[in-house]
Amino acid sequence: MAEQPLNDEQFVYTFHSELLPSQVEGFMRLQADMDIAARDFEGYRGQELSCQENQADGLNHCTVKIRFTSLEYCLAWLDSSVRRNLLFHAEDAIGYHYRASVETQSFEQWIAVRSGQHPATWKVNLLVWLSLYPCVMILTRIGQTTLGRLPLPLNMLISTAITIAVTGWLLVPWLSRLYGGWLLNRSMRWNWVHGTTIVGFLLLFLVLFSALSMPSSLDQANLQLHRC
Incomplete structure (x- = not known):
């Protein structure tokens, strides 16, 4: 090479x-x-x-x-x-x-090179969290009948590869552009505003995924009642 x-x-x-x-x-x-x-x-x-x-x-x-x-x-x-x-x-x-x-410092350094400045670590951590949470939840849900049947080491190998690919190629770069001004902004007001929106999106995902999980939980409860 x-x-x-x-x-x-x-x-x-x-x-x-x-x-x-x-x-x-x-x-x-x-x-x-x-x-x-x-x-x-x-x-x-x-x-x-x-x-x-x-x-x-x-x-x-x-x-x-x-x-x-x-x-x-x-x-x-x-x-x-x-x-x-x-x-x-x-x-x-x-x-x-x-x-x-993946150490979040890696994403921080990568974004810093692209922007020419160093964003705060906690901001990068929030973006990585916002990327990983829905990605992991969606993969876990849709993979129950596929990846879930594989041995755990192989399941985790494939799952982490998919999660890293989606997060690294799509979500983190997209979010770093979307929140580019906030990443480099040191204004306390904008830190609170944008930080709150990210936490809000995470809570929204939490409610959404909790609601989507309810039917399966009800089905299991009904199955237990029928067995009784």
């Missing part, structure tokens, strides 16, 4: 793992294989790996940060069949279930 030109924009995806001592060597091999495979993907800037043994629980706490020149390139790698195959082989070989989390 040709060396990527350096630029100021980057997106960092962070994995946090807790490993038994017997799993560390296999995990290191997996990360080396991941690094080699990711080099064939556009925008890849490398990875940082650190592990530290926790004396309290006897586990090794490992953190991996992968860097891409853009959020879109990062998601293309995360959703790729190449990466999924490496993960499946690792689960069979070392009994390791891959878990990952």
Whole structure:
């Protein structure tokens, strides 16, 4: 792969793992294989790996940060069949279930590069929350008869891939443009106004999803009565 030109924009995806001592060597091999495979993907800037043994629980706490020149390139790698195959082989070989989390600082840095300024972390957190909540709820509801029948590790792997793709490619960029003026505005008045609208949308989603869940709950109650 040709060396990527350096630029100021980057997106960092962070994995946090807790490993038994017997799993560390296999995990290191997996990360080396991941690094080699990711080099064939556009925008890849490398990875940082650190592990530290926790004396309290006897586990090794490992953190991996992968860097891409853009959020879109990062998601293309995360959703790729190449990466999924490496993960499946690792689960069979070392009994390791891959878990990952996106640090909200990654979205903050990405938005900051696009705007040239740094928005407050709590504002970015609100936008990520507003993106994730409806996405997770909708996926959970429509996936009950499909993803819900899969083993939990595979279910979570697919679910998080879908959620991250929708959130990263569509919702967070769209919301960052919609709330662009507020993200960089330091006015206390506008912070309250726009922050309240976001909380209002979250509460609206809560009421909506609670109402949509009522029929299924009633059906279960009726089923229990018929059994009695």
